[in-house]
Amino acid sequence: MSPRNVDVTDLVSRAQAGEARSVARLITLVETESDHLREVSAALAPLVGGAHVIGLTGSPGVGKSTTTSALVTELRARGRRVGVLAVDPTSPFSGGALLGDRIRMQDHATDPDVYIRSMASRGHLGGLSWATPHAIRVLDAAGCDVILLETVGVGQSEVEVAGLADTTVVLLAPGMGDGIQAAKAGILEIGDIFCINKADRDGASTTRRELRTMLSMSDRQDGWKRPIDLTVATEGTGVPELVDHLQEHASHLRASGQLARRRTDRLRREIQAIALDQVRRRFVVDGGEELDALAARAFAGDIDPFSAADTLLAESDA
Amino acid sequence: MSPRNVDVTDLVSRAQAGEARSVARLITLVETESDHLREVSAALAPLVGGAHVIGLTGSPGVGKSTTTSALVTELRARGRRVGVLAVDPTSPFSGGALLGDRIRMQDHATDPDVYIRSMASRGHLGGLSWATPHAIRVLDAAGCDVILLETVGVGQSEVEVAGLADTTVVLLAPGMGDGIQAAKAGILEIGDIFCINKADRDGASTTRRELRTMLSMSDRQDGWKRPIDLTVATEGTGVPELVDHLQEHASHLRASGQLARRRTDRLRREIQAIALDQVRRRFVVDGGEELDALAARAFAGDIDPFSAADTLLAESDA
Secondary structure, eight states: OGGGGHHHHHHHHHHOOOOOOOHHHHHHHHHTTTTTTTHHHHHHHOOOOOOOEEEOOTTTSSOHHHHHHHHHHHHHTTTTTTEEEHHHTTOOOOSSSSOOOGGGGGGGGOTTTEEEEEEEEOTTTTTSOTTTHHHHHHHTTOOOEEEEEEOOOOTTTHHHHHOOOEEEEEOOSSSSSHHHHHHHHHHHHHSSSEESSSSTTHHHHHHHHHHHHHHHHHHSSSSSSOEEEOGGGGTBTHHHHHEEEEHHHHHHHHHTTHHHHHEEEHHHHHHHHHHHHHHHHHHTGGGGHHHHHHHHHHHHSSHHHHHHHHHHHHHHOO | OOOOOOOOOHHHHHTTTTOOOHHHHHHHHHHHTTTTHHHHHHGGGGSOOOOOEEEEEETTTTTTTHHHHHHHHHHHHTTTOOOEEEETTTOOOOOOOGGGGGGGEEEEEOOEEEEEEOOOOOOTSSOOTTTTHHHHHHHHHHOOOOEEEEEEEOOOHHHHHHHSSSSEEEEEEESSTTHHHHHTTHHHHHHHHHHHHHETTHHHHHHHHHHHHHHTTTTTTSSSHHHHHHHGGGGTTTHHHHHHHHHHHHHHHHHTTTHHHHHHHHHHHHHHHHHHHHHHHHHGGGGGGHHHHHHHHHHHTSOHHHHHHHHHHHHHOO
């Protein structure tokens, strides 16, 4: 059943009981696309759905790690179990190790009710790691009440975070026309909550005013009035209000039925992506001989690409 | 057989005879993803393979349209029938109309042995229009000896051009560290022939020297020594030598067996992309009810995404 002596059922039970090493082991199993991926996925399915998944996004320099750390502190003070996934699409490094600029996270490293994990981006799709949804499920099954998903903000990955999160927090900093940049990057649409960090700096209230104007021009129809919080994450200022808003948004999502809708949409996309990947793999089974033969026939003018695609599908379905 | 009164067989015969209107009509049929796309594709399959497909790539300002026009003049002087596809991934406009900055092309607009077409980028994949390979086949079947594929140089599309062309010409201009930019952008690897246009400007020989050094550091193993041509396209200077090199490369590709290999690889990718697109369409047949139901079950924890993907595939294969 379980080659290489991995007892998935046992690992999942231990992870459920909060054993950090088993959580780490399970994330590694999904991240390395191990033979056990399907087994892990099946074991997790009935155990997930309890966690509130929060995405944090924003340009480099706005204080994402600091804000994440401040959120962990506040959430722990409220008795919540917290998981943190720091996804870095540009980093080749992955695993439990803390990255240099996440040093503040070490405040929480010994807390058994905080699980912190860095993930590198892998896979053919670029941007966020394809394994991220699986890792979220591991943390969810392990009893995390809140999962903070922090990404290195580089264009597309910010939008992908919103696709994986129940609630997306867009972080900005005063000045630098950050609000306008956000508008350009399409960040305004994905934010459920806006947070102007480093709010002790000049220009915080101007940025808030600009942002409020821009938000008013693009009203959403989902009955949620997007709050704009001011924080100084290094000192914890404004963080309780931010957490209040996060909880309010979670309640709003549940009460309005949007939580189920967002999560079902997300699963729909994930199922479709997995299915297409399976098909792609079938095409190259046996070194892709069938595909090679069809390409050779198309080159000879004996078949057109559409008919060749039909044949390929008929063969791989069989 | 042919709804909307399109007689594909007749159109293809007329296009083969060089009738410009039928060529235009066929490209429109493939570009608009009409119901006749498959029929057109099947009719073209036995007729193609004769044309030498040349991609021209380079940063804005290096003189791509001018060089394309100068190449047309020289190729016509040698008695070749020429097709030009100007692919603009950023333009919403498409069709036979000449774009403003392609004004020089009007020199050739009345020549019955030159076919010029602008194509906008469509489709889900971004960059080069998915219809471009089909349009190339239409021009090929219509008896074009050479097809010039010109793209607005924006990152990824330059690499895509190389994927569709038999021979890729990388255009540079003197100065501006263009050579180094090219190296950074990965353009050096895709070029079969390099052309420093505006060679009457200062710095042309320096750019050639720099480029030669860079090329020598990344030698290719295919037995082709990449030439560096100097041109002043506005005056036609250096263009005969460039065309000589294009012909030499075509001969090299044929003699070495690389032509068949490149084209077969290209067809392999195209067949696979069409097949995956068919599968994607099956998933959303009947409004995607099956996929919706599976996502709902996954949300309820009754099934995991991998098993859901298996079920989706089993259903859509049936």
